[in-house]
Amino acid sequence: MINIIIALPKIDDARGIRSILLKNGFNVTGVCTTGAQVLSQIDGWSGGIIICGYKLNDMMYSELHDCLPDSFDMLLMASRRAMNDCLNNDIVCLSMPFKVHDLVDTVSMMGHTIIRRQKKAKQKPKERNAEETALIKEAKELLMFRNNMTEEEAYRYIQKCSMDSGTNMVETAQMVLTMFT
Numbered sequence: 001m002i003n004i005i006i007a008l009p010k011i012d013d014a015r016g017i018r019s020i021l022l023k024n025g026f027n028v029t030g031v032c033t034t035g036a037q038v039l040s041q042i043d044g045w046s047g048g049i050i051i052c053g054y055k056l057n058d059m060m061y062s063e064l065h066d067c068l069p070d071s072f073d074m075l076l077m078a079s080r081r082a083m084n085d086c087l088n089n090d091i092v093c094l095s096m097p098f099k100v101h102d103l104v105d106t107v108s109m110m111g112h113t114i115i116r117r118q119k120k121a122k123q124k125p126k127e128r129n130a131e132e133t134a135l136i137k138e139a140k141e142l143l144m145f146r147n148n149m150t151e152e153e154a155y156r157y158i159q160k161c162s163m164d165s166g167t168n169m170v171e172t173a174q175m176v177l178t179m180f181t
Contacts (some may be wrong), residue, residue, distance in 0.1 A: 002048055002049060002114055003029045003045055003051075004028045004029060004050075005028075005032060006031050007031075008051075008052070009033055009055060012098075014031040014032070017051060017077075020022045021103075021107060022132055026111075035059040035063065035067070039068075045072075046071060046118070047069075047072055047114055048071075049111065050073070050074045052064060053076075054077075062086075072092075073092065073114060075091075075092045075093075075094060075106060077093075077094050078093065079095065135177070136158065139154075158176060
């Protein structure tokens, strides 16, 4: 579920937006009036949506946006005139006044985008450091020398053993080196 924080200078306005989103099945985890409150609430979260007004009690939306981790998206709710400053960046804008279904559709779209980005990040293979890469290369070379395998066959052998044993390739390469040396 996507974390949503609403940050508006007037607490009553923020609570009204929270009420709309809750009625439409969204998880609103916080209501704030300052950027500092937003930043303290998101500490340790893996991502979410910040619904923000043009000017908070302690900072402008752009200052808050600059402080947010990349895993957070911002929805700026402002007048059309104020939104002209927001063009050509990665902030989603919703002009005031808005219709409830526009807010709900926009937040839903942003939520789907975040979920898609999180799934893509999970599927991305973890990059190995130089030491791990060297270990796998050494295990491949040993298999190639001792078992007359090609480089691809040695790699596939380590990969298959890794999958069969439920260990990662680095651990499997270490086991190969331990067994044959």
